[in-house]
Amino acid sequence: MSGSAKRKSRPSLLLRNASDLMKHKSVRATFQISPESIEALSFLSTQLGLKQKSLFDHLLEDTDSLLAIARSNPKRNIDKKSRIQKTFVISQKSLSSLEKILSEVDASRDDLVEFAIRRLLPILAKERNQQKKRENTLAKIEKHFEHSIELLVEIEKTVGKNDPLYDFYAAVIKTYRNAFDKMEDLVEKGKRISKLELSKFEL
Structure with missing residues (x-):
């Protein structure tokens, strides 16, 4: 050129x-x-x-x-x-x-x-269904987390708070707690979809 x-x-x-x-x-x-x-x-x-x-x-x-x-x-x-x-x-x-x-x-x-x-109705319906699954799953995770806390208390009673084993497991619980807080926040924000009347989106 x-x-x-x-x-x-x-x-x-x-x-x-x-x-x-x-x-x-x-x-x-x-x-x-x-x-x-x-x-x-x-x-x-x-x-x-x-x-x-x-x-x-x-x-x-x-x-x-x-x-x-x-x-x-x-x-x-x-x-x-x-x-x-x-x-x-x-x-x-x-x-x-x-x-x-x-x-x-x-x-x-x-x-x-x-x-x-x-x-947007199909997307909203899918998100509502996903929200229900998240809420049910979070309930199971919460029970598991509570058991993990109970185990930490048991470990403390068994080997003592100054034992390395306790320190290792306490670090796991700290990470678990941070992750659980984020999961809980995600599910809480998603509850907005439950209040929407999806029937009003039908044409």
Whole structure:
């Protein structure tokens, strides 16, 4: 490629890169949606370690599915009285996808966002099921941990607190306690999913 051809291709490449960057630019958008949808976004964002902006990108990228939902007229299943106004940080790409869908269907922007969030139902159901498993498992771990503490007391009575054997096992219990506290915290945070009425996410 000649030097002049390379120089001509650079502006084009820069423009493409700039266009891609603009798609990921953060913008503020205010929607009026249900408390359940707001809580679902907040919960999954925390539980999955994702930014809500990334969740919106995921929900709004499949425009065909959203168009199909909007055209199936699920408005009858939406209670608008309890909606709350909430401002989110989303990408320009998500906002553009939303505007594109709006131009093709007879639905409000708030309704479309509500439809999109309701598509999280399978993930929410899976997380609720996983939460139940975690709670049951933690109960078993807690019993085991209590037995481990009892054994530490027994070791102290048998060989004494100054014995190396006691020191080794005490170190194990210290590590166990730190891990157990983290597991307990994980399960406690996950209890939010139990309060969500998943029936309200059905379209």
